[in-house]
Amino acid sequence: MTLLVVHARLITVAGDGDGYVEHGWMRVDEGRITAIGAGEAPEVPGAEVLDVDGAFVAPGFVSAHSHLFTSGARGLGVDSTLYGWCDSMLGLMSHASPEDYYWSSLHGSLDFIANGTTTAFDFTDPRIPWEPMVDGAKSGAGALRPIEQQLRQIDAKHDAGLRFINAASLDDAVGTDEEVLDRFGLMVDHVRSLDPDLALGAAIMGAVQWSPRPNAAELEVAAMRRYGVLNEAHFLETREEVELQRSKFARYRDAGALELGLIFGHFIQTTPEIIAEAAAGGARMSWQPASNGRLASGTADIPAIRAAGMPIGIGLDDQACTDVSDPWQNMRMGIYAVRAATGDPASALPEDVLRMATLGSAEVLGVADRVGSLEVGKYADFLVVDPRRPDMGPLWHPVRNYVLSTSLRNLTRVYIGGELAAEDGVSTNPLAARAVEEVHRRMPAVAAQWGQPA
Template sequence: MRLLVTHARLIAVPAGTDDPGYIEEGWMLVGDDGRIAAIGAGDPPVGTTADEILDAGGSFVAPGFVSSHSHLFTSGLRGLGVAETLYGWCDAMLGTTAHMTADDVYWSTLHGALDFLSNGVTTAYNFTDPLQSWESMVDGKRVGDARMRELDYHTRQADATRDAGIRFVDSIGMDVTVGSDDEIFARFAASVAHTRAMDPDFALGASIMGQVQWSPREEAAWLEVEAMRRYGVTNQAHFLESPEAVEHQRSKFAQYRDAGALGLGLVFGHFIQTTPEIIDEAVAGGAAMSWQPASNGRLASGTAQVPEMLAKGMKVGIGLDDQACTDVSDPWQNMRMGIYQQRARLQDPLAMMPEQVLRLHTLGAAEIMGVADRVGSLEVGKLADFVVVDPRRPDVGPLWHPVRSYVLAMSPRNLTRVYVGGVLVDDRGTSSNPLAAEASARLHESLAEVARRRPTHPH
């Protein structure tokens, strides 16, 4: 079905320039294939036809947000570990998921993906809950002997993400302390094959959930690098996040460097407790970074040196992390927190500008995920994933600088519609997904049962 959007304040965020590509009044045509067929200023050319016309009426039309770091299975676990930093929060949150079944995690993931869509996030790098359940950290270390779950615990998470209708990169833990090396690779390969059998317009790729930071196995980085090469997958590692056991965390950087992960495009998630030397080596090696401002503040992890990393040439994208540590999946709040943190840290309003942070949460995130050829901006040939945001409902006043107002003054209360591939998936917070009501009911029912299975209450 062809869709024609008219009378839109377009923010295209095009590749190859820092210009946000703002058009005060423009139009966009979506083809039958769900991709952008044409886009321009003013009125569409005479003779342009479509099956449906969306008159934006002066609303912003901008790319759907891309979250370069997400855990969609955590949607029902908000409010846990509020008085804790990372490891204590993980005990509360992942200590709960350790008692989930494959069916439980399916509905929790589906609920989380629909929640992202309802807040304008149309693509997510999704860390699935690993097959090996959580075990508490002691002095920043773990033993690696926690219980393993069956393969369907992962595949059901991938199924749920696809069923929600969000585009995603499926990130899979290798759990390298369980089984022989051949068994580890075979297990990982089975998960990758499941994801790659899905519609490639939605399952945009498979990736490794880098676990070197957590793993007691010295060969963990080498195994991950071998999997990257053998299966042609990317890798994003939670790294240098928490202020605990910092020297132990930093010592793991050499493992990734020496294994050759940097040159394969490793992405560091969080990357807060760094040193100038680590940043320089990461940039020189070709690594990228995913920044989670709201999560980093919520867990008292600290503030990443993002302006310095960008100045050195590191590619950076922004992620919402998960609902259990961002609480509200609000990309506008996430962008503003990032701006405020950097300006306060450096006492410089130019440290982070609205146009820049918008790019990091759309095209920049898509770039470090390896999917910028398909999503992240409104350009001809790309998938037509976009949000419609009304600056008059509620009215924020005159738009002295429209793009800056879009970042600084908009929120989900202004979000009226979300489209994926030119198809309406959420209308003012109401999902069009036929599983939405069941996902909500199942989440409440299943998590009550999970809490009963747990020896101690998550609080």
């Protein structure tokens, strides 16, 4: 099938400039972009023509850090920082069945798509349930849950039609080193058995921050090498036990994780020395502005991290700590937080943050050859954003207006692989209505059985 998009304000997020074409067109064949140009589009016999009538056409967002299974647990732990919020939200989810996880993850995946995120790095909930933190360490380790609890979260993303990289914890509190690595391989095998156009890869949920094992970093590096996967670690996120957190940086460094492209998720409570060493070592970063504000975690020193040369992507994080999976809101919160911290408007420009949330995330995740920008050869994952519904006023600087003035009401269509995936905030997936019904039935039932979380 050929799709021809015409009369578009193209935001390509490609090249050295701002990646913008005022009067543009784009051709899609078999789900991939095959041509982009300015002016009137060429005639293509038999093509389906999508006339966007002056709307923005931009790449789908790439969330570099997500927890989609939390979609049925929004609004919990509102008076808590990270660990108290985890007690509330993960305390509820710890009692969920594999099918509860499936429907909550499907609900979250479809919500991501309907709100403009077409690719996500997603952490499945570990098979060992969350335990409260005491003095910077988990208070214990529960029993290992069945692997279906993990695999059904993966299936949900696939069934939603979301492109994804699936990350899982090594759950290293149970088993020998070989048992831990073999168990992790079951997840990798499952991801690699799925449609590779959707399942873009597998990864480790780095957990040296919480692991009871002194060799946790070495074990994660062994898994990275054995399976050829990424590792994104929740690291230096919260204000609690900051010095203890910082001391664990050396574990990743000494294990050789930096040179393998370790991704630091959050990376807020840093020092100039840690930033310099991480960047020089080859590490990357994922920034979650809305989550960092919601949980009172702080503001990452984005100017210093950029100056050090560390690649940065942006993630929407948990739907239960961002609460609304709105990528424009997430970008603006980041811009405003950095500017408020630095006093310098140039420290966070809209076009720079847009790139982090699209192509920058794709680069951090190693999938920039397929997603993150509108370029020939990449998947045709794109958004149609109407600047007149509601009206943004004159577009003095279109790319900056796109970042600063867009609301979800302006998002009229979402395409994945050239196929319509959502329109006016409503998913086209045949499972969408059932996902809503299941989440509204299942999660209150879990709470009723095990106790309503705070």
